[in-house]
Amino acid sequence: EAGVVQSPRYKIIEKKQPVAFWCNPISGHNTLYWYLQNLGQGPELLIRYENEEAVDDSQLPKDRFSAERLKGVDSTLKIQPAELGDSAVYLCASSARAGNTIYFGEGSWLTVV
Amino acid sequence: AQSVTQPDIHITVSEGASLELRCNYSYGATPYLFWYVQSPGQGLQLLLKYFSGDTLVQGIKGFEAEFKRSQSSFNLRKPSVHWSDAAEYFCAVLETGANNLFFGTGTRLTVIP
Numbered sequence: 001e002a003g004v005v006q007s008p009r010y011k012i013i014e015k016k017q018p019v020a021f022w023c024n025p026i027s028g029h030n031t032l033y034w035y036l037q038n039l040g041q042g043p044e045l046l047i048r049y050e051n052e053e054a055v056d057d058s059q060l061p062k063d064r065f066s067a068e069r070l071k072g073v074d075s076t077l078k079i080q081p082a083e084l085g086d087s088a089v090y091l092c093a094s095s096a097r098a099g100n101t102i103y104f105g106e107g108s109w110l111t112v113v
Numbered sequence: 114a115q116s117v118t119q120p121d122i123h124i125t126v127s128e129g130a131s132l133e134l135r136c137n138y139s140y141g142a143t144p145y146l147f148w149y150v151q152s153p154g155q156g157l158q159l160l161l162k163y164f165s166g167d168t169l170v171q172g173i174k175g176f177e178a179e180f181k182r183s184q185s186s187f188n189l190r191k192p193s194v195h196w197s198d199a200a201e202y203f204c205a206v207l208e209t210g211a212n213n214l215f216f217g218t219g220t221r222l223t224v225i226p
Contacts, residue, residue, distance in 0.1 A: 095212070
């Protein structure tokens with residue numbers, strides 16, 4: 001069974017440029033998460049989807065970040081415009097349903113210069 | 114409020130020595146607890162989890178963890194460390210109502226020959 005797939009794995013962009021990350025969760029997993037991991041820190045939730053619905057986006061900086069999960073499967077996280085402080089790892093994760101184990105992808109490593 | 118504390122930022126052990134990584138949590142209800150491992154440039158891999166039942170849980174790669182409710186702890190152990198175990202280790206508690214993982218800040222493990 002394939003795990004959570006993310007792309008791109010690595011991205012270097014100049015500040016003020018846009019960037020987008022894509023995630024394909026484990027097949028059949030209804031819950032999808034985007035986490036932000038700063039250097040030397042544990043991951044922190046940005047947004048959680050239950051199927052197509054964003055049920056928790058309280059930590060998503062909505063002035064520059066946006067996300068979508070069309071058709072309740074794949075998801076895209078976008079940053080526009082990127083700032084130097086956005087350099088981090090963006091982790092996508094999924095679980096079968098609420099209360100189940102959460103599985104992570106390999107992460108998208110962003111460097112903003 | 115829920116929180117996870119990993120008191121050791123960095124631990125160095127010799128290959129073949131035993132290992133114990135500490136984790137303390139704060140959570141009002143019965144906790145669902147996890148240990149994840151992150152190798153350099155990689156995402157998070159699930160090592161083991163505790164939901165209920167036997168307080169000593171076995172995981173992959175020879176790791177085990179013991180849940181101690183009286184001490185609010187979920188320490189990770191391995192009897193004999195291998196050089197490939199060098200990585201960052203994260204303890205996490207699942208907030209079941211919000212279906213979100215709260216992570217500690219991680220413990221970096223260095224293994225010396």
